[in-house]
Amino acid sequence: MGISLAGPLLAVLIFASIGVFSYMQFIYLPTITAEEAVPENIANPAEGVTVDIVKGAYNIQQADSYVPKEVTVVLGKNNKVLWKNIDEVAHTVTADSGQSGKFTQEASRSRFLQAGENWEFVFTKEGTYKYHCEPHPWMTGTVIVQPEVGA
Ligand SMILES: [Cu+2]
CATH class of the missing domain: 1.20.5 (Single alpha-helices involved in coiled-coils or other helix-helix interfaces)
Known part of the structure; x- marks a missing residue:
C-alpha cells in the first residue's frame, strides 16, 4: 500500500x-x-581584448597558460574578452567559486573549449573576476573590469 x-x-x-x-x-x-x-556602449563595446590559451597550457610544469594571465578592461571601451584555445587539448574558462553574476553562470564547468575554439564574454559590471580551468585547476586567470571613464 x-x-x-x-x-x-x-x-x-x-x-x-x-x-x-x-x-x-x-x-x-x-x-x-x-x-x-545595459547601455548600448557597454553591451557592444568598440574594442575588446584577447586571452590566448597557449600551446602546452595543460602542462603543470609550464608557467604560461592563459596569456595574458591578467587583463584589465574598461566598461564602454573594451569590456569584451575573447578566449582563444590555441592548445591541442580542451580547456575551460570557469569562474572561481564565491563569485556571483552573469560571468559565474556563463563561465561554468561545462564551458569546454575544444582545440581551436574561441569564447567571447562581454563584462557589464565592474569588478575582479577570477577563473580557472576545470580539468587543469592550476591554470588561473583574472579579468579586472574598471568603471566607465567619466561615469
Ligand atoms: Cu585546461
Missing part, C-alpha cells in the same frame, strides 16, 4: 514544484530583465 502510493505522490509533488517555479518566474522575470538592461 505504502509503495503503491509513492509513485503517484511523487508525481504530484513534482508537478506542484514545477507549478510554483513557473509562477515565480512569471513574477520575478520582469524585475531581473530590468536590472540587466
Whole structure:
C-alpha cells in the first residue's frame, strides 16, 4: 500500500514544484530583465581584448597558460574578452567559486573549449573576476573590469 502510493505522490509533488517555479518566474522575470538592461556602449563595446590559451597550457610544469594571465578592461571601451584555445587539448574558462553574476553562470564547468575554439564574454559590471580551468585547476586567470571613464 505504502509503495503503491509513492509513485503517484511523487508525481504530484513534482508537478506542484514545477507549478510554483513557473509562477515565480512569471513574477520575478520582469524585475531581473530590468536590472540587466545595459547601455548600448557597454553591451557592444568598440574594442575588446584577447586571452590566448597557449600551446602546452595543460602542462603543470609550464608557467604560461592563459596569456595574458591578467587583463584589465574598461566598461564602454573594451569590456569584451575573447578566449582563444590555441592548445591541442580542451580547456575551460570557469569562474572561481564565491563569485556571483552573469560571468559565474556563463563561465561554468561545462564551458569546454575544444582545440581551436574561441569564447567571447562581454563584462557589464565592474569588478575582479577570477577563473580557472576545470580539468587543469592550476591554470588561473583574472579579468579586472574598471568603471566607465567619466561615469
Ligand atoms: Cu585546461
